[in-house]
Amino acid sequence: MGIEIERKFLIIGDAWRTAVTRSIRMAQAYLGGDRCSTRVRIEGESAKLNIKSLSTGIERLEFEYDIPVADANVLMAELAGKRVEKIRHLVALDDVLFEIDEFLSDNQGLIVAEVELESAEAAYPKPAWLGREVSLERRYLNLALAEQAFAMWPDREAILMELQSC
């Protein structure tokens, strides 16, 4: 159990790719929940069950447990909603880890960075490729992207322009 303090940003251009140290393919889907989101995720060769409080803010209560990949496959196929697929790229800058999610499938084109912080006010590096903060926009939650994919956003074209603007 922990408190997750996370800020989320759009990513501009491709310059960040040279700084990537590791990339992991991920597929995830949600089981629903009244006051929390329950997520099943396959990441590389392992799988996890994750429970997070439902709030769009920067701080969220979080629980995570390893589960067998075989279980994750059945949970996703039989009991979960739509899948979100992405490649998570890791970029470390000044001891701060950026998790850059390059979405695939129905969310292709969308690239966002998440940075986990000690406190909501903690300083973090601001490389040129770090774009607008979207921490408080619900539609950027992976849970929301499972329900309403980027392909269906009315302002998708404008956002794609913004992502290529450097």
Next chain:
Amino acid sequence: MGIEIERKFLIIGDAWRTAVTRSIRMAQAYLGGDRCSTRVRIEGESAKLNIKSLSTGIERLEFEYDIPVADANVLMAELAGKRVEKIRHLVALDDVLFEIDEFLSDNQGLIVAEVELESAEAAYPKPAWLGREVSLERRYLNLALAEQAFAMWPDREAILMELQSC
């Protein structure tokens, strides 16, 4: 992961108590879910997260994972719905295990037995204290008892009479 094949019965009288080999105090609550119920349970000194397909039938898809008791306490306090409290008594008859749930708190008075079987048609012992089968009545699901406790059932008195009728 497994398929749970379970039948559920009302329990009549007190004669079953002499056959109990073990009793465990349990508290459980639910996180919600679209096509499944996600349950947090503290049983004795351990805790489990359980995911079951939402169907009132005899067969249900089931997943279960151990979690720290400290996590279970926070999940129940912060993210789950109302709690169901009970004492689970174990009674073994002819190699078949009956789990007899004696509910407490808002569900006090209700006592039901669950028997897990190899198949929906498998034979099982029928001791005199085994009452009417309620496998297909949704309101006897623990999930349903969390939402609408036995104390609120309009026919509660009639059921209590039935349970004492031997």
